[in-house]
Amino acid sequence: MSDITEIGAPVNFDELSKFNDDITNPTLYKEKWLPKVEAFRRARELSIPDHYKVPTEEVPKDLDEKPFDTIHYLQTTPHISAEEREITDLSVTQLAEAIASGKYTAVQVFEAYAHRTVVLNQFTNHVFEFFLDEGLERAKELDAYYQTHKKTVGPLHGVPVSIKEIMRMKGKRHTGAYVSKIDNIPEEDCTTVAILRRLGAVFYVRTNEPTTMMPDEANNNYIGQTRNPNNSILSTGGSSGGEGASVSSRASAIGMGTDITGSIRAPASYCGCCGLRPTSRRVSAEGAMDGEAGQENLLSVFGPLASCVTDIDHLMKHYINLGKPWETDASCVAMPWRAAGEKYDSAADLSKIRVGILRDDGTVRPHPPISRGIQYVEEKLRAAGVDVVEFPQLLIKEADDIVCTMQRADGGHSQKVLLGESGEPLFPLVRLYLASVCNTAPMSITELRALVVRRDNLRCAYTKFLNENKIDFIIAPTHAGVAPVGRHDGIAGAYYFQYYSLFNILDFPSLAMPTGLRQDPKVDVPYTNQEYRNELDKLEGQKYIPELFVNAPISFQLAGRRYHDEDVVAFGKIVEKILQGN
């Protein structure tokens, strides 16, 4: 292993990640749990059909040391046929239409995606669990239905959908990456999975995620770390890292992840696809295996990752309007997916749309490629006639403090229970997270209520600011950097998540999108004479060694008003077109 200073990791990492009351138990883990994990791994290997794999020798041995572009490989390898690529290149809308018109069968589509998934996994290790046989069976059933009834079962008929392992799926092991849950096999789909199934989705993989769901990577004791498909030494980010890899590589047509402080937007932006963190309670989040059960102050949400904003619109519209999640999950708001406001439709007068740009939150300075990306988006929007203004660093420290304090409300109790049962080893970023939540006493309910009042005041302050300044949307970095280095020890990971969590605590819908640009060491040179603002700024800033991040997508996020997800998605489609030069 190279010296950590080489990749810019902070020298005080050990100090930062110390936490009281360590719940690992090497003996217990080794004796009781590791054998189960090893059996799981063997079964997983056996569940991957050999006929889809590319020859092992095509997979570089030094993926973790030398950047490898798996997406480029998938686009060029002769192991994947032109017809397969034609299928996987389609958007969800196009794909659903092609199946509905009889151009492709569900089985054809499934085979193309299954093949690509197996190959991708050889390079990135993004699949937690394979069940391709069931996917094929389902595709056959859908084709039979189509043959018999001359129509599809729904708007996702035959669409291969990847699902993050955290979501409860009937008859599938449901662990949330906690080893202690290895024997947990639920009998029912969660609401969201059930709806997607009813709409015609074909399930075949559950994707990777980090233990505790909090680190910005996808790494656990079951299958280890997922690599970024654009640059194999980088992480996918997390927690929906497997989804980010899969969707960005067109190994699934669309996928579902979860987001409490960026877990959809981080992997989407690091891997190069779109990811929507909807307003809470619009998509059912019932059925997640995490430490958040009953925690309703900073809500985890489920949401889609897709290769374009149009696909996000397609999924959200049909999921909500046909799926009516509130009919089974009483926590959901019974609010249809509306047509977006006229102001934001495709014929919009762009000069009437005002976008505030938050370039830098004042706490952690974005790395050079991120600043370049934001400036690029700004210029493109201005050129298209959008009214672009500066968005101030409005109550950022207050927002950060509320998020960080809320996260340690229970003193890490629920996590310690889930981890402690197996005594499983803890990866560095898990330790870092636990150190941030376990080293203080649990909050009292009185203290928590005071924090909720601060949260609500913050939300009102932002809403008031948007209204008074007639700002429709906010554009901001998703993170201070592009995808973090993903070494399996995690010490070069992302520590600062507050560009994401600002919109979680506000409960604003927020869409991560690629700019279309990529990191280039020649262009994105380090800032000269950078003076760090604080310890976090230093932690994040000193990791920026241009050569490590080559080819990483440069992304941004677009946020809008609470419950106005439709408007964010509608304007997202406009921005996408502008950035693509259409």
Place this chain on the structure above:
Amino acid sequence: MSDITEIGAPVNFDELSKFNDDITNPTLYKEKWLPKVEAFRRARELSIPDHYKVPTEEVPKDLDEKPFDTIHYLQTTPHISAEEREITDLSVTQLAEAIASGKYTAVQVFEAYAHRTVVLNQFTNHVFEFFLDEGLERAKELDAYYQTHKKTVGPLHGVPVSIKEIMRMKGKRHTGAYVSKIDNIPEEDCTTVAILRRLGAVFYVRTNEPTTMMPDEANNNYIGQTRNPNNSILSTGGSSGGEGASVSSRASAIGMGTDITGSIRAPASYCGCCGLRPTSRRVSAEGAMDGEAGQENLLSVFGPLASCVTDIDHLMKHYINLGKPWETDASCVAMPWRAAGEKYDSAADLSKIRVGILRDDGTVRPHPPISRGIQYVEEKLRAAGVDVVEFPQLLIKEADDIVCTMQRADGGHSQKVLLGESGEPLFPLVRLYLASVCNTAPMSITELRALVVRRDNLRCAYTKFLNENKIDFIIAPTHAGVAPVGRHDGIAGAYYFQYYSLFNILDFPSLAMPTGLRQDPKVDVPYTNQEYRNELDKLEGQKYIPELFVNAPISFQLAGRRYHDEDVVAFGKIVEKILQGN
């Protein structure tokens, strides 16, 4: 004072209402706070214009001992003119139309309501604070606007609206009935008051409520208890007791109250008007002075009390669609007030509407008049062709336990702070409430989360049951009895609030409505050989001495699916017509 056993109060009341850590402080209260309270009372007396009052000798001295029907008095006294009655008899919709068409001026309307309010208050003591001069000024301004612009400012132009004191109003003392807040004068309206003001409402009174907002009465150290306008020895219930008295007596055209475990529906049903507890977050509840700030597990909501369901529809529609509360209060769901489902419109095929009747929750048996009322509603609905089925006692004990446990989550901390600062004396029902929440240690956040999970499971179970059994609405008693006896010592009050709180914990919209029947000692004779099921059943049951409750309205509640407030109100209008024989 008569022996408490005479009116059926439980002999173990003292035991039940004992609580640890008493925060009263007679010396502090007497020396520092009582002089302020006395000054408040003197100012209040002076703020009531003499010219509106009826001669003091017309007010019986024995109101608290002998039933007096103030509503009948108001309808017959020559002190109130026929034109005044013509005005106050109009529904809000009719009143707004009459003003908009120029038939009445806002000043005329205001004078009729102001007069009636002052008289009502002489008998019931329902007004916490009068500011009739401001109301008159506002009415004049509205008339001037109408003269100049030949149109109204909004759909409540000139409508006299009463507001529960708990709601923050610009420039008005804001106490929540806590003496410690006597000097609190806020500078801004809360969102809901601001919206009603924009729609054209005329404010002139803030109405009475109980200290801590939890007792089912309206009694405090500022002005004491409010009497029921139908029978002066009965209580209005609470907490929105002043609103119940005002709206039921047509002393305000419509009013706003709050409801966490029945506080809108109790006074509405005991006084004889309609009251809607909307789904949470549809009406802004920002700006309440209570002990609930930051508590988001069992939400307090704001909602209207009105003399008919059509008026509730009018208020909700315009409040939401024109007021857009989410534009200032970011906690509100940005959901328009929709047209109700076709199934429930005025031309509905009633045989397609299925109503489940929950006659008795199995814990506390409804008193004879309540059972008669429910049976009456059932027969009327059946005769009209509605599909009526039994609704089971579904998870009632679980619901009760969740509510009661949630209410003591902070061990009464916030209440103790608000009360302790002044050391004010505590009324019996306040003591009873504090005993129920202060005698256990505050819950941990881990315990609270487990309780939230139970709550969500309960909501899902009800939703599933409604869907599987195709039940559109639930009809249930509001309370085990009609209005409780309201002796100022409170010991004969209502203890069991779980017929209400079932719908709070479910977050189902719930509409309290009068059946049109009234308690009659000759008809509503006690059950023979009643065996009590438990201590609560005994507490509530033994209070039923028929003669005490003469003329009390018999009401019920109609509940529907979460966020489907429009459907509940639309069907409420149908039920209202059926009960009125139209």
